[in-house]
Amino acid sequence: MRLRHKPWAKDYLEEHAGIVIKEPETKSGKWSAIFGNENPVHVEVGTGKGQFVVGMALANPDINYIGIEHFDSIIVSAVEKVVDSGIPANLRLLRANGKELTDIFEKGEVARVYLNFSDPWPKSRHAKRRLTHGEFLSLYQSVMPEDGEIHFKTDNRGLFEYSLVAMSEYGMRLLDVSLDLHAEMPEDNVMTEYEEKFSAKGQPIYRLEARFMSKA
Template sequence: MRLRNKPWAKDFMAEHPDVLINEEEGAVKDWKAIFNNENPIHVEVGTGKGQFVIGMALANPDINYIGIEHFDNVIVSALEKAIEAGKPSNLRLLRGNGANMEDLFKARELDRIYLNFSDPWPKTRHAKRRLTHESFLARYEEVLKKKGEIHFKTDNRKLFEYSLVSMSSYGMILKDVSLDLHAEMPEDNIMTEYEEKFSAKGQPIYRLEAMFNN
């Protein structure tokens, strides 16, 4: 995907440190202090333009949400949406690399991780880049609390099948596996921008929840 350059993005991001934290300014370690409460922390890796994580924050005020995105030109759109939504106090955006989870969070700090419409990296030689590869699962396990969960959505059948095998092989417990999420649309489902786009075309959305068995 080619990203349109937004030369104003960095300055705009710097104007809203109460919502957006930049990893370049140093890894953040004390998220409970940032949120100023002891509520559970849920993280979306690859938050894109932020529709999902902002919607979740608005719907669940007793849970803290962090949306991680690596690209300035994308996360600035999430920042704009967060401002339009009134800057929910239980929401933060983190401009950083989700591959470095152990540098962004303390061990056993998170309650849940969301992976929504991640890059499928379809070529076999790129399997290690998939966010459900065992190397990433190990990083998630380090920062999630015991019995912490991963909630995963995708429109890519092959990535979904790969993820089922990868998580099962890692010893995770799979639950609520859906091969067509919108056929049984749960009332609390918050859609991402990609989800709206793909479902409008009639493509099935695959979803699973997986818990670490530790």
């Protein structure tokens, strides 16, 4: 994805420091205190422009949501959406890399991880960069309880098939698999920007839910 430079982004993020948590690694083990409740925490890795995580936060006030995005030029768009939505109390954003999850959260702090329209990294030599590669699955598991879940959407069939195999081989239990999510649209489905774009072109949206299982 080509990133458009936004010279005003840094100042805008500073103005909304209450939305984008600074130094999130210092908040490990403290997320309940930050949100002011004991509600479950759901994390979207690669939140993009924020449509999904904002929509989920508005629809589910009894769940705390955290959107993680690595680039200022992208997360600033998510901040704008948060501001436009009225700044839900159950939503925070982090400017961070998904590989830093274990620095940001303690074991058991994250009940669910969302992966939406991640980069497919189609070349075999780049397989370890896919967010459903075994090394990433291990990372997610490190911050989740034994029954933590991953919810995954993509328009890329190759990545979807890879992810089904990767999660199965890791020992996860597949709870729900859809080869065409919009054929029977769930009432609680919240679309991402990419999902709207691809579905409007008639492309199928693939989705799965998977749960970690105890290795004991």
